Amino acid sequence: MNKMKKNNKGQEEMVGFALIIVVVSVILLIFLAFSLRNGEKESVESYEVDSFIQSFLQYTTDCRDNLEALSIQDAIFSCNNNEICIDGRNSCDVLNSTLSEILKESWPVGAERPVKGYDLIINSDNKSVIDIKEGQETANSKGSIQPFSRGGSQIDIIFTAYYE
Amino acid sequence: MKTKKAQMKIQQMAFMLIAVTLFFVFVGLFVLVIQFSNLKESSSVLEEKNALLLVTKIANSPEFSCGGAFGGGRISCIDSDKVMILRENINKYEGFWGVENIEIRKIYPLSEYLECTGANYPNCSIIRLKQSNIGEEHSNFVSLCRKESVGGNIEDKCELAKLIIAYE
Numbered sequence: 001m002n003k004m005k006k007n008n009k010g011q012e013e014m015v016g017f018a019l020i021i022v023v024v025s026v027i028l029l030i031f032l033a034f035s036l037r038n039g040e041k042e043s044v045e046s047y048e049v050d051s052f053i054q055s056f057l058q059y060t061t062d063c064r065d066n067l068e069a070l071s072i073q074d075a076i077f078s079c080n081n082n083e084i085c086i087d088g089r090n091s092c093d094v095l096n097s098t099l100s101e102i103l104k105e106s107w108p109v110g111a112e113r114p115v116k117g118y119d120l121i122i123n124s125d126n127k128s129v130i131d132i133k134e135g136q137e138t139a140n141s142k143g144s145i146q147p148f149s150r151g152g153s154q155i156d157i158i159f160t161a162y163y164e
Numbered sequence: 165m166k167t168k169k170a171q172m173k174i175q176q177m178a179f180m181l182i183a184v185t186l187f188f189v190f191v192g193l194f195v196l197v198i199q200f201s202n203l204k205e206s207s208s209v210l211e212e213k214n215a216l217l218l219v220t221k222i223a224n225s226p227e228f229s230c231g232g233a234f235g236g237g238r239i240s241c242i243d244s245d246k247v248m249i250l251r252e253n254i255n256k257y258e259g260f261w262g263v264e265n266i267e268i269r270k271i272y273p274l275s276e277y278l279e280c281t282g283a284n285y286p287n288c289s290i291i292r293l294k295q296s297n298i299g300e301e302h303s304n305f306v307s308l309c310r311k312e313s314v315g316g317n318i319e320d321k322c323e324l325a326k327l328i329i330a331y332e
Contacts, residue, residue, distance in 0.1 A: 013180070017184075020184065020187070024187075024188075024191050028191070028194075028195070031195060031198075032198075047213060047216040047217065047220065047304070048216055048304060048305065051216070051220060051240050051304045051305045051306070052305040054239050054240045054305075054307070055240050055241075055305040055306055055307040055324055055325075056305075056307075056324055058238060058241060058307035058309070058322045059272070059307065059322055059323065059324050060320065060321050060322045060323070068319055068320075069314075069319060069321075071322065101272060101273075102271075102272045102324055105271050105272045105274060105324075106271055106272065106305065106324065
């Protein structure tokens with residue numbers, strides 16, 4: 001009888017200890033989940049990428065219409081409307097080559113560099129106009145989306161830079 | 165005999181209390197370490213953000229910004245003609261922005277590494293306003309615009325550049 005009582009008490013203590021461990025583990029898991037979620041948010045917003053998009057949109061290309069040389073922003077709409085430059089080149093070709101060069105100089109990619117890759121997507125009404133990819137995608141990224149509209153067309157510029 | 169049993173029980177209880185306290189102390193330490201590592205990370209992210217915001221603030225200040233000269237309210241746009249004039253009068257702005265170094269480096273189109281002066285502007289790649297080796301460098305992308313004469317007409321010409329600052 002005495003042995004039974006001792007056994008029961010030991011079991012109770014074990015159950016108590018196990019309960020404490022379970023409660024602490026749950027608290028730890030909740031804490032970890034919250035801290036991981038915050039990290040994800042941090043990697044998404046980037047002032048540098050925002051400024052990059054704002055700046056390259058204003059760049060003056062060598063594609064001219066009847067009035068003046070087009071900026072990248074104007075060239076996106078020109079490409080979207082399948083227009084050609086005054087010298088006969090396709091505005092989409094000029095846009096593609098200019099953006100590729102700008103990206104190559106602004107975000108140099110390499111094994112010894114912090115930037116491992118990038119992806120620039122320009123969508124018009126959810127249809128892809130430009131998609132320039134370089135390097136490799138990693139889990140650590142900085143990106144930004146810049147939407148604007150003109151003449152009923154909705155343009156979205158999505159740029160993501162991948163870091164090590 | 166009974167006293168011995170009670171002593172044993174008290175000892176058992178004391179050991180259990182010490183074990184539980186140690187367990188919570190370790191858990192607390194673990195949580196603190198994770199939180200402090202996050203704090204360090206978020207402080208460096210905040211520092212980087214502040215530096216980038218300072219660069220953007222300088223780029224959008226009246227002394228640098230394009231204003232209405234290039235049509236519309238452009239963001240992160242620097243009027244290079246204005247900056248070249250500012251370069252001549254930079255001594256009047258001592259301590260105004262609270263930075264040790266200000267320079268604008270052209271990124272695209274690529275051009276020869278040449279510091280801008282009144283004689284070679286705009287065929288140059290770096291406009292140096294303040295020069296110092298003190299402090300950490302921070303930079304952000306800007307659009308560098310100027311007025312250019314094309315076939316007798318005055319046109320806007322914008323290039324891609326980086327505004328680089330350094331402060332203590």
